[in-house]
Amino acid sequence: MDINNKDLHKKGALYSSSAVRPTAATLDMFPSWPLRFQHLTSTRISSIGEEESTDSGSAVNTASPSSYSDHRLRRPPPPQMDAGISADGSQPPKQIPEKRRGPGSNSDKVLDAKTMRRLAQNREAARKSRLRKKAYVQQLESSRIRLSQLEQDLLRARSQGLFLGGVGVTGANISSGGAIFDMEYARWLDDDHRHMSELRAALQAHLSDSDLRVIADGYIAHYDEIFRLKGVAAKTDVFHLITGMWASPAERCFLWMGGFRPSDLIKMLIAQLDPLTEQQIMGIYGLQQSSQQAEEALTQGLEQLQQSLIDTIANSSIDDSMHHMALALGKLANLEGFVRQADNLRQQMLHQLRRILTVRQAARCFLVIGEYYGRLRALSSLWASRPRDQAMMGDENSCQTSTDLQMAQQQQQQSSRSHFSNF
Amino acid sequence: MHYGGGGGSYKRSVATEASERIERMASASAVVIFSMSSCCMCHAVKRLFCSMGVNPTVYEIDQDPNAKDLEKALKKIAQAAAQSQSQSESAQFPSSSSSSSGVPLVFIGGKLVGAMDSVMASHISGALVPLLKEAGALWL
Numbered sequence: 001m002d003i004n005n006k007d008l009h010k011k012g013a014l015y016s017s018s019a020v021r022p023t024a025a026t027l028d029m030f031p032s033w034p035l036r037f038q039h040l041t042s043t044r045i046s047s048i049g050e051e052e053s054t055d056s057g058s059a060v061n062t063a064s065p066s067s068y069s070d071h072r073l074r075r076p077p078p079p080q081m082d083a084g085i086s087a088d089g090s091q092p093p094k095q096i097p098e099k100r101r102g103p104g105s106n107s108d109k110v111l112d113a114k115t116m117r118r119l120a121q122n123r124e125a126a127r128k129s130r131l132r133k134k135a136y137v138q139q140l141e142s143s144r145i146r147l148s149q150l151e152q153d154l155l156r157a158r159s160q161g162l163f164l165g166g167v168g169v170t171g172a173n174i175s176s177g178g179a180i181f182d183m184e185y186a187r188w189l190d191d192d193h194r195h196m197s198e199l200r201a202a203l204q205a206h207l208s209d210s211d212l213r214v215i216a217d218g219y220i221a222h223y224d225e226i227f228r229l230k231g232v233a234a235k236t237d238v239f240h241l242i243t244g245m246w247a248s249p250a251e252r253c254f255l256w257m258g259g260f261r262p263s264d265l266i267k268m269l270i271a272q273l274d275p276l277t278e279q280q281i282m283g284i285y286g287l288q289q290s291s292q293q294a295e296e297a298l299t300q301g302l303e304q305l306q307q308s309l310i311d312t313i314a315n316s317s318i319d320d321s322m323h324h325m326a327l328a329l330g331k332l333a334n335l336e337g338f339v340r341q342a343d344n345l346r347q348q349m350l351h352q353l354r355r356i357l358t359v360r361q362a363a364r365c366f367l368v369i370g371e372y373y374g375r376l377r378a379l380s381s382l383w384a385s386r387p388r389d390q391a392m393m394g395d396e397n398s399c400q401t402s403t404d405l406q407m408a409q410q411q412q413q414q415s416s417r418s419h420f421s422n423f
Numbered sequence: 424m425h426y427g428g429g430g431g432s433y434k435r436s437v438a439t440e441a442s443e444r445i446e447r448m449a450s451a452s453a454v455v456i457f458s459m460s461s462c463c464m465c466h467a468v469k470r471l472f473c474s475m476g477v478n479p480t481v482y483e484i485d486q487d488p489n490a491k492d493l494e495k496a497l498k499k500i501a502q503a504a505a506q507s508q509s510q511s512e513s514a515q516f517p518s519s520s521s522s523s524s525g526v527p528l529v530f531i532g533g534k535l536v537g538a539m540d541s542v543m544a545s546h547i548s549g550a551l552v553p554l555l556k557e558a559g560a561l562w563l
Contacts, residue, residue: 287547287549290546293474294543294547296470297467300466300470301463301466305463308463337539338463338467340540341464344540344544348547348548
């Protein structure tokens with residue numbers, strides 16, 4: 001209360017005397033007054049103002065309460081305040097005794113305008129800062145989206161075996177189920193690389209059959225794992241699997257029902273698996289034939305599903321569309337079954353291969369398989385990073401490709417050249 | 424087995440009647456496929472046997488007057504087969520027929536082979552052809 005009286009006294013002194021008290025003015029500038037004192041001073045001011053000349057009083061009456069409250073709520077005082085107070089040495093006897101003094105002017109009317117201008121500037125400053133904040137937040141949001149997209153691209157690039165050049169940013173929407181599978185597939189590829197090194201080292205070291213068996217069976221289990229993961233993914237996002245978005249472009253080119261075609265793999269292996277016994281050759285050819293028959297059967301089943309789906313969607317009329325859509329949805333659900341059966345076929349083929357071959361043959365066979373798909377993935381990366389500008393033909397072109405190839409070879413660390421010398 | 428009240432025993436007898444019918448149909452021919460005309464996986468299994476030169480007997484149960492009962496009975500058989508399979512093969516090949524549909528279901532020589540996954544596994548492992556020959560469905 002003491003402070004109240006002291007300040008009021010000062011204000012009263014300002015009103016009565018013609019002299020300027022800069023110190024008092026500057027003191028009044030600082031927003032030290034709590035809000036509850038605000039109305040007291042303003043009412044005092046208005047009563048004092050009435051005693052003086054009429055027009056200034058009225059001006060004070062209208063201006064001071066509002067401007068006072070405005071200044072209460074606004075945090076740093078406008079910089080013009082200081083300049084105004086210090087610049088104008090001589091101030092009129094009738095000063096508006098508010099916390100934030102106007103930049104010193106001669107009449108209340110002008111003061112009022114100055115106050116209004118100050119308020120306007122304050123509003124403008126606040127608006128600008130709000131806009132800046134909004135822009136900053138928007139920038140943060142877009143950076144976040146870009147970051148997550150980059151992460152996905154990185155995963156995909158890693159899954160393609162090499163991180164060379166630019167991997168195309170597809171910007172496609174990957175469902176969470178698909179994204180989860182992509183991550184698990186990337187991890188599986190790392191595991192695959194590890195298994196490859198293990199197989200290579202084991203064959204070179206000429207380990208015993210029992211040791212080799214453990215490693216070979218481990219590779220089968222490694223493939224069992226990816227089929228299990230694919231089974232889970234088929235439930236959440238069968239389209240992601242069936243369109244091969246999880247695989248490298250070159251693999252996707254030869255995609256059959258969400259994965260590799262078993263008979264193609266056997267065809268590739270037949271040449272690489274020499275020497276085989278008569279019985280083994282029979283077994284491998286039998287495996288190839290049964291795989292082909294199963295593949296053909298599944299393909300025809302899928303074709304019938306597609307045809308049935310087309311008929312359902314084509315025949316959906318306007319008044320019956322919901323019913324047809326429900327039918328179509330039911331038919332789409334069968335897709336999961338086909339992808340599962342295709343994976344089942346792949347899994348069975350690998351197990352049968354393991355049964356036909358001896359342990360050492362199986363180990364070599366799995367090494368061949370792993371290296372084959374590794375090269376296919378490397379091919380995808382090389383293709384993606386190949387120079388497109390035909391004007392740059394000649395030495396520049398071949399230089400870059402050969403460097404890429406060298407890097408690819410180093411990455412593969414191929415030491416068993418007998419199998420792929422003609423690659 | 425002692426059945427419960429009147430209503431329950433009627434239901435039970437209908438179910439057993441259906442499974443008995445299935446048994447009879449399965450034993451009637453060398454290769455029997457229980458199918459539904461709308462089912463695409465059934466179409467696949469039919470194509471598979473045809474490609475092997477086998478002429479299977481196909482029962483389209485959706486065209487049977489007792490379609491629902493037959494379907495229920497087939498589902499039960501399929502689920503029981505899937506369970507025993509996962510137990511015996513140490514879950515190496517988890518049952519791919521997660522849709523737990525009763526069709527397609529294949530019997531050879533009156534004995535149950537199973538759904539599509541079992542048929543394919545049997546074919547890839549080389550066990551199917553001898554089974555067919557034994558049942559007289561295939562000749563050299």
